[in-house]
Structures are given as C-alpha cells and as structure tokens.
Amino acid sequence: MHMADALISPAVGGSFWAVSCGLIGISARKTQRHLEDYAIPMMGVLGAFVFAAQMINYTIPSTGSSGHIGGGLLLAVLLGPWAGFLVLASVLSVQAFFFMDGGLLALGCNIFNLGFFPCFVAYPLVFLPASGAHPSPARLTFAAVIATVVGLQFGALGVIFQTLVSGISSLSFSAFASIMLPVHLAIGLVEGVITSTIVTLLAKARPEAIALGREHKTTPQTAWIIAKVFLPIAAVIAIALSWFASTHPDGLEWSLARLGIDTEAEAAPSGLNQALNRTQESMALFPDYRLPAPTDAAGAGPSTESWPNVEAGTSLAGLVGGMITLITVGLCAVLLHLAKRRRERARASQPVHPL
Amino acid sequence: MSHHIVEARDLAYAYPDGTRALKGVSFRITHGESVALVGPNGAGKSTLLLQLNGFLRPTQGEVRIGNLPITPKTLDQIRRTVGVIFQDPDDQLFMPTVREDVTFGPLNMGFPRQEAESIAEAVLAQVGMSDIADRAPYHLSAGQKRAVAIAAVLAMSPDILVLDEPSSHLDPKGRRRLIDLLHGFSHTKIIATHDLDLALDLCPRTIVIADGRVREDGPTLRLFQDQALLEECALELPLRMQGCPICHPQHPPSPSPGR
Amino acid sequence: MKQRSMEDRFLEFGLIDQLARADSRLHRLDPRAKLLTTLFFCALVVSFPRYSVLAILPLLLYPVLLSAMGELPLAYVARRTLPALPFAFMVGIFNPWIDTKPVASLGPLLISGGWLSFTSILLRCILTVSSAIILVASTGISQICLAFQRLGAPHLFSLQIMFLYRYLFVLTAEAVQMVRARNLRTFGRRGLGPGPFASLIASLLIRSLDRAQNIHRAMVARGFRGEIQPLRQSRWRRHDTFFVLLCILACSTIRLWNLPQAIGGWLLQLLP
Numbered sequence: 001m002h003m004a005d006a007l008i009s010p011a012v013g014g015s016f017w018a019v020s021c022g023l024i025g026i027s028a029r030k031t032q033r034h035l036e037d038y039a040i041p042m043m044g045v046l047g048a049f050v051f052a053a054q055m056i057n058y059t060i061p062s063t064g065s066s067g068h069i070g071g072g073l074l075l076a077v078l079l080g081p082w083a084g085f086l087v088l089a090s091v092l093s094v095q096a097f098f099f100m101d102g103g104l105l106a107l108g109c110n111i112f113n114l115g116f117f118p119c120f121v122a123y124p125l126v127f128l129p130a131s132g133a134h135p136s137p138a139r140l141t142f143a144a145v146i147a148t149v150v151g152l153q154f155g156a157l158g159v160i161f162q163t164l165v166s167g168i169s170s171l172s173f174s175a176f177a178s179i180m181l182p183v184h185l186a187i188g189l190v191e192g193v194i195t196s197t198i199v200t201l202l203a204k205a206r207p208e209a210i211a212l213g214r215e216h217k218t219t220p221q222t223a224w225i226i227a228k229v230f231l232p233i234a235a236v237i238a239i240a241l242s243w244f245a246s247t248h249p250d251g252l253e254w255s256l257a258r259l260g261i262d263t264e265a266e267a268a269p270s271g272l273n274q275a276l277n278r279t280q281e282s283m284a285l286f287p288d289y290r291l292p293a294p295t296d297a298a299g300a301g302p303s304t305e306s307w308p309n310v311e312a313g314t315s316l317a318g319l320v321g322g323m324i325t326l327i328t329v330g331l332c333a334v335l336l337h338l339a340k341r342r343r344e345r346a347r348a349s350q351p352v353h354p355l
Numbered sequence: 356m357s358h359h360i361v362e363a364r365d366l367a368y369a370y371p372d373g374t375r376a377l378k379g380v381s382f383r384i385t386h387g388e389s390v391a392l393v394g395p396n397g398a399g400k401s402t403l404l405l406q407l408n409g410f411l412r413p414t415q416g417e418v419r420i421g422n423l424p425i426t427p428k429t430l431d432q433i434r435r436t437v438g439v440i441f442q443d444p445d446d447q448l449f450m451p452t453v454r455e456d457v458t459f460g461p462l463n464m465g466f467p468r469q470e471a472e473s474i475a476e477a478v479l480a481q482v483g484m485s486d487i488a489d490r491a492p493y494h495l496s497a498g499q500k501r502a503v504a505i506a507a508v509l510a511m512s513p514d515i516l517v518l519d520e521p522s523s524h525l526d527p528k529g530r531r532r533l534i535d536l537l538h539g540f541s542h543t544k545i546i547a548t549h550d551l552d553l554a555l556d557l558c559p560r561t562i563v564i565a566d567g568r569v570r571e572d573g574p575t576l577r578l579f580q581d582q583a584l585l586e587e588c589a590l591e592l593p594l595r596m597q598g599c600p601i602c603h604p605q606h607p608p609s610p611s612p613g614r
Numbered sequence: 615m616k617q618r619s620m621e622d623r624f625l626e627f628g629l630i631d632q633l634a635r636a637d638s639r640l641h642r643l644d645p646r647a648k649l650l651t652t653l654f655f656c657a658l659v660v661s662f663p664r665y666s667v668l669a670i671l672p673l674l675l676y677p678v679l680l681s682a683m684g685e686l687p688l689a690y691v692a693r694r695t696l697p698a699l700p701f702a703f704m705v706g707i708f709n710p711w712i713d714t715k716p717v718a719s720l721g722p723l724l725i726s727g728g729w730l731s732f733t734s735i736l737l738r739c740i741l742t743v744s745s746a747i748i749l750v751a752s753t754g755i756s757q758i759c760l761a762f763q764r765l766g767a768p769h770l771f772s773l774q775i776m777f778l779y780r781y782l783f784v785l786t787a788e789a790v791q792m793v794r795a796r797n798l799r800t801f802g803r804r805g806l807g808p809g810p811f812a813s814l815i816a817s818l819l820i821r822s823l824d825r826a827q828n829i830h831r832a833m834v835a836r837g838f839r840g841e842i843q844p845l846r847q848s849r850w851r852r853h854d855t856f857f858v859l860l861c862i863l864a865c866s867t868i869r870l871w872n873l874p875q876a877i878g879g880w881l882l883q884l885l886p
C-alpha cells in the first residue's frame with residue numbers, strides 16, 4: 001500500500017510531508033517526556049523487527065494469496081501510540097530510502113496512511129475501548145481485528161484520496177475504492193488475528209514487556225487527540241488543497257470529477273470560474289505540448305483553447321526534440337562510462353608501473 | 356580501590372516469568388584472579404554475570420565489588436569498575452561505525468571528542484583492530500566483532516573484566532587470537548564458558564554452576580579430571596586432556612550419551 | 615521464490631554500504647547538500663503537468679551525471695530502480711483506457727492523454743527512484759540520518775533510525791534463518807499459514823525484545839544515561855553551496871523551458 005512519488009503532485013506530497021513532520025515532532029516530544037532511556041534501543045530494535053517481519057510472508061491456505069504484516073497496531077500496543085508512531089515513521093523512512101518502497105516525496109503520505117491511522121485512530125479510538133483494561137483472549141482478538149481493519153481501511157482511503165487529488169492517475173474513485181477497500185478488509189482481518197496471537201504469546205513469555213508498555217505508554221485522551229492532532233492536520237490539508245486549487249484549477253476540477261463531483265455542470269462562468277480561467281491562462285505560459293515557436297517565445301499569448309490540445313506541427317517538433325534529448329542522455333551515459341573504465345584501468349595499472 | 360574483590364553471598368534470582376535462574380550462589384574472587392564459570396546451557400551463568408554489574412537485582416542475597424554492595428548509589432562506580440562483554444557482540448556494537456562505538460564510553464565519561472578518539476585509537480591498537488576503525492559493525496567477522504567489543508569495554512578502563520562465552524562463534528584461529536589477547540590483560544577476569552580448553556588456558560580456578568547453584572569450586576586442573584562431574588554438567592573434557600585415541604587405544608575417552 | 619527475494623534484498627544492504635564507503639567527489643559532498651538537492655529534484659519532477667513526457671526527458675541527465683560523479687555503476691542504479699516500477703505501472707496502466715481523449719499526434723497517429731500520462735508516470739518513477747538510490751549509495755544511511763537531524767528532525771527520531779538500521783542486519787539475518795529452518799522442517803511444501811506465521815513472528819519479537827534489553831545494558835555499562843553524544847560531523851563547504859545551486863539552476867531551467875520541444879522546433883525550422 002505504499003504510495004509512489006510518480007503518483008502524487010507536489011502539493012499533496014508537500015502537505016503530507018508537513019503533516020508527518022509535525023506528527024513526528026509531537027511524538028518525539030511526547031515520547032521523550034514519558035519513556036525511559038531503555039526505550040531508545042528498544043524502539044530502534046522494534047523498528048528493525050517490524051522491518052524484518054515485513055519481509056516474511058504468510059499465505060492464506062485455500063486462496064494461495066499472501067501478505068505481510070504492517071505492524072502498526074502491534075507497535076502501538078507495545079510502545080503506546082507516540083513511540084509506536086515514531087517507530088513506524090522510521091521504518092517507512094528507511095524503506096523509502098533503501099528499498100525504494102514508496103518514494104521520498106511520497107514518504108509523508110505513507111507515514112500518514114500507515115502510521116497515523118493505526119497509531120492515532122485505530123489504537124486509541126478503537127482498540128483501547130474495545131479491549132478494555134484486562135481483556136480475555138477472545139476480546140483481545142476481537143479488539144485487534146476491528147482496530148486493524150479500521151486502521152487499514154482508513155489507510156486505503158488515504159491512498160485513494162491522495163492519488164485522486166494529485167490527479168496523475170485517471171482511475172475513478174469508485175473503481176479505485178472497489179479494488180482497494182475489499183482487499184484491505186481481508187488483509188485487516190488476517191492481520192488482526194495475527195496481531196492478537198502475537199500479543200498473547202508475548203504476554204506469556206515476556207510478561208514484563210507488555211507490562212512495561214502498559215506502564216509507560218501514555219494513553220492520549222480522545223478530546224486531546226482531536227484538538228491537537230486532527231484539527232491541525234485538517235487545517236494543513238485544507239490550506240494545501242486550497243493552494244492547489246488556486247494554482248491548478250484544471251487538476252482539481254479533474255480530480256473532483258473523478259471523485260464524482262461534477263464541477264462543469266453549469267456552463268455560466270461564475271466569478272470564481274473566471275478567476276480560475278485567468279490563472280489558467282497565466283499558467284499557460286509554458287504549457288507542455290504547445291510551447292510557442294522559439295522565435296516568438298517571449299510574446300506567448302494566452303490561449304483560449306481548452307488544454308491540452310492537438311497540434312501536429314508542435315508534435316513533430318516534440319518528437320524530434322525528444323529523440324535528440326534521449327540520444328544526448330544516452331551518449332553522455334556511454335561516454336562517462338568509458339571514461340570511468342579508462343580511469344579504473346589506469347588506477348589498476350598504477351601499482352604495476354610505479355614511477 | 357586496590358582490592359577488586361568480587362563476592363557473591365547466597366545470591367538468588369527469579370525472572371519475571373517465574374523462572375528461578377539462581378538458587379543461592381556464594382563465592383569470593385580476589386584481586387587479579389582469573390576464574391572460569393562453567394556449566395551446561397541454562398545453568399544460570401549469564402544470569403549470574405548480569406548480577407555482577409547490577410543489571411539484575413537479586414531477589415535474595417547480595418553482590419559486593421571491592422567491599423561495596425551494589426546499590427543505586429554505588430551503581431555508577433561499580434559499572435565503571437566492572438566491564439561486561441556480552442555473549443553476542445552485536446548487542447554491544449550499537450553505533451554506526453567501530454570508531455563511534457569505541458568512543459561511546461569515553462564520551463559518556465566526559466572526555467572531549469579528541470581525547471575520546473585517541474583513547475579509541477589506543478584500545479583498538481591494543482586488540483589489533485586499528486585498520487577497521489571506520490567500518491560498520493555489521494560487516495565484520497565474528498572474531499573482529501568480539502575484538503572490537505572488548506576494545507569498547509577496555510576504553511572504559513575497567514579493573515574487572517567479565518566475559519560471557521567469549522569464544523562462541525569463533526573459528527579456531529580467532530579463538531586462539533582471543534586467548535592470546537586475554538592472556539595479556541592483568542585485569543581480574545571472570546569468564547563464563549563452555550570451552551574448557553579456553554578455561555584451562557586462561558583460568559587457574561573454575562567455578563562449576565549447575566541448576567542455579569555452585570556445584571564445585573576449585574583449581575581448574577583438578578576439576579577437569581573429575582569425569583563424573585563433567586559428565587553430569589554435560590561438558591566435554593578438553594581435547595588435550597583426552598587420551599589420544601590413536602596413540603592410546605586402550606584408554607578411549609568415555610562415550611558421553613546424547614552427544 | 616519469495617524466500618529468495620528476501621535473501622537477495624538482505625544482500626543488497628551490504629552492497630549499499632560498500633558503495634557508500636567509496637570516495638568520490640559526490641561522496642565527499644556534505645550529506646545535507648545531497649539530501650536537499652535530491653528532495654528538490656523529486657519535487658521538481660512531480661511538479662510537471664500530468665501529460666508531460668517530452669519536457670521531463672532532459673532530467674534523465676541528472677541520474678546519469680550524478681552516478682558518474684559518484685562513480686556508481688549505472689547498471690546498479692538501473693537494477694535497483696526496476697523493482698520500484700510495478701506499483702506505478704499498475705496504477706498508471708489504467709490511464710490509457712480511461713483517458714482516451716487525443717492530446718497529441720504523430721502525423722496521422724493520435725496519442726491519447728492516457729498514454730501520455732502513463733508514460734509520464736513511469737518516467738517520474740524512474741527519475742525519483744534513481745535519484746534516491748544515488749543519494750543513498752553515495753552517502754550511506756547513517757549520514758543521511760545525521761543530515762536530517764542537522765536540518766531539524768528530532769534527535770530521538772534520527773537516533774531511532776540509526777538503531778533501526780544497525781539492527782536491521784542482525785534481525786533480518788535472524789528472520790532469514792528462522793524461515794529457512796522452518797522450511798527445512800516442512801520441506802518447503804506448505805506456505806506459512808497465519809497461525810504458524812504468528813508464532814514465528816512472536817518468537818522473532820521475543821528475541822528482538824531480549825536483544826533490545828541487552829543493548830540497553832551494554833549502553834548503560836558504558837555510561838549511557840539517556841543522551842547519545844553527537845557523531846562526528848562533516849562541515850559545509852563552499853563547493854556544497856555551489857553543487858546545490860548548480861543543480862537547482864539546471865533543473866529549474868529544464869522545468870521552465872520545454873527544451874526538447876524548443877530544440878525540435880528549431881531544427882525543423884532549419885530544414886527547408
């Protein structure tokens with residue numbers, strides 16, 4: 001469920017980076033205040049554990065399909081939501097930098113989808129109320145299952161939302177959702193059962209670990225979460241989106257259309273629409289496929305045609321230019337490679353012929 | 356403190372899950388001694404070593420280091436006196452590079468960066484690991500890891516060295532190098548090990564632990580000649596004390612069942 | 615199959631560190647300079663309009679030039695980039711069927727917006743992923759971590775990543791071993807069902823917690839009291855500034871002017 005850089009717009013990537021950075025900041029402060037120094041190596045090792053655990057796949061017997069755990073809820077149970085979130089964020093960061101699971105720009109989105117929802121929604125708002133203080137095994141399983149399902153459904157919605165608002169993919173909301181949501185429902189059910197089994201086994205073998213978690217984790221109040229976490233997040237996303245709307249009207253319109261909201265229903269241009277059109281025109285200075293011929297590049301006039309449009313002449317120029325670019329890049333690569341080989345050979349022969 | 360006496364008095368410990376790992380252990384180790392702690396897996400050796408540095412609080416009895424009891428107040432001083440080298444060097448090398456790891460202790464002791472680095476240089480040279488100072492610990496061989504872990508503890512300049520199974524995972528050459536290295540140290544040494552050859556080489560005295568109790572305490576050579584004791588503790592006679600089956604076919608080493 | 619890919623991934627780690635230990639002009643730059651440039655580059659790549667293909671092409675020079683500067687094998691960068699493509703491919707591949715409005719033409723051939731945006735998605739993916747790979751392979755994760763911290767990330771967070779990365783190797787090796795041992799017992803015939811999977815993960819977790827406890831003890835034994843002294847740091851020098859500015863300038867130029875289009879148009883004008 002990792003988002004990729006290629007699918008998001010800078011506005012979406014940037015705003016979720018901001019949100020995630022803020023959350024990491026809050027979580028770090030909270031964790032520092034509440035956890036003792038043993039938590040520093042413990043969080044790191046648990047991060048490595050989640051990482052390693054995610055490399056092992058389970059199979060669902062009769063279906064042959066396989067998956068791996070996300071580990072969000074498990075971390076929240078072991079460490080509390082703040083430290084759990086930090087650990088997940090670090091796991092996702094290392095995955096982004098290392099395995100290119102999700103890109104750097106999409107990292108904010110991924111931390112939000114896979115870390116925020118399990119730690120700050122599923123754990124405090126679903127798992128804790130559902131499990132109570134000293135749950136029986138059955139109740140623990142129940143709580144873990146619904147919490148995981150809720151966390152993953154929100155995460156999947158996050159992916160859909162970010163992809164559609166970015167406007168890079170052409171999928172419609174209903175198509176996207178009808179794939180993502182059921183798949184993550186199934187994954188959530190299995191992961192919930194697995195999580196509760198792990199917690200039960202751990203409580204038997206290392207009761208102190210669970211107790212430590214219970215002792216030191218802070219259980220944030222619902223109201224606190226809403227005031228300090230949800231509202232700022234909503235604000236950041238709203239600001240980012242309105243900025244997005246003002247700079248990329250077509251993109252948002254297009255995305256909203258995907259979401260099933262028809263903005264082009266009435267033809268009469270309202271004040272807003274006119275303003276948007278004007279912005280669009282100013283943006284059209286460098287529209288991709290119809291850069292005015294270089295001779296009159298300075299005086300590029302605003303276009304009234306709908307964007308994008310078809311123009312045979314510019315397409316041919318584009319094709320030629322594109323070929324030349326690719327050839328240049330290829331030549332560069334080959335030449336640099338040859339140069340490197342020569343350098344290496346020179347270096348290798350140096351000790352053989354000392355001065 | 357000139358007298359680095361390590362003394363355990365009727366020490367008992369139970370883990371939170373109820374496992375009673377130590378059931379009344381007493382011994383006294385005096386300044387400059389090298390003592391091997393042998394015993395089968397699960398006998399409680401590691402648990403005992405963790406008591407010596409105050410990582411686990413005894414449920415009964417006490418540990419005294421140089422006449423100081425281990426209390427929260429004396430803990431800092433005791434940890435500086437007793438350097439523990441853990442069984443798995445990976446647990447001990449937690450920093451991104453060897454150099455960072457060895458300077459970790461001196462920096463915490465308040466040395467400025469430069470001095471800490473020169474201490475690191477010195478101890479790394481002492482264990483013969485100067486040329487891997489900038490490597491990341493995860494790509495080192497088992498022997499290198501062990502040597503660096505020892506260097507990291509030496510950088511704290513402890514008076515007593517406590518080692519938990521130092522020769523595990525080492526190949527014969529690495530093991531020999533380790534023995535030579537430890538031979539060169541004048542510290543009081545307490546070494547938990549299955550490796551009776553190593554014990555024989557380094558430690559004149561041996562304490563045999565079985566099932567959380569001291570089973571036997573005495574000169575290493577004498578204890579290792581007690582076949583029944585070794586068998587009981589699932590230990591194997593050092594190779595060099597076994598009759599060579601080719602030279603002395605009439606004295607075959609007693610077959611140990613289940614091995 | 616899964617099993618092998620897991621071990622392969624594990625082996626990849628070693629290679630990255632080996633590459634990051636090398637010495638080149640790119641390696642010697644301040645990690646912050648490389649991090650900032652890479653983030654800028656990624657943001658710039660995704661800021662192109664949806665149908666951009668041509669205008670993005672010149673940015674391919676970035677991975678080519680930087681991997682040469684860092685003396686990183688281009689084949690390595692390419693090999694690491696490929697596995698990242700499937701997700702982008704899967705989501706993008708619907709575009710040609712959904713978005714069929716023609717937006718460009720090659721003579722008689724009309725190209726639909728869907729194909730353009732699909733190609734664009736793949737291009738973006740290649741660019742962003744390869745730039746990240748070059749960053750990591752020329753810097754190493756602990757240095758990147760330090761760079762993050764010096765750019766304002768919480769100390770606890772960067773410490774956390776440092777520890778995570780350190781024990782990644784150890785725990786992954788453990789996990790590989792456990793899975794292999796289990797496969798030996800079942801002769802690899804059955805996959806890992808949720809039940810056995812959970813107990814395998816639980817025992818990995820217990821080992822990890824024990825290890826964390828040991829690490830903490832080893833830290834405390836060496837004077838740790840909740841603070842880790844900062845690592846050795848590099849200094850920001852003039853050519854770091856120069857590198858960042860040059861990259862920003864070059865990439866912005868490519869972003870603002872559709873160079874291939876301009877070159878093509880100019881060439882066509884030269885023709886009769």
Ligand SMILES: Nc1ncnc2c1ncn2[C@@H]1O[C@H](COP(=O)(O)OP(=O)(O)O)[C@@H](O)[C@H]1O
Binds near residue numbers: 398403824
């Ligand atoms: N963290 C722990 N929690 C519970 N039991 C433990 C723990 N560590 C060790 N034990 C148990 O304590 C006993 C002694 O273990 P240990 O001291 O490691 O033995 P040795 O080092 O001699 O092999 C064993 O039965 C072991 O299972």
Ligand SMILES: [Mg+2]
Binds near residue numbers: 401442519
């Ligand atoms: Mg042991």
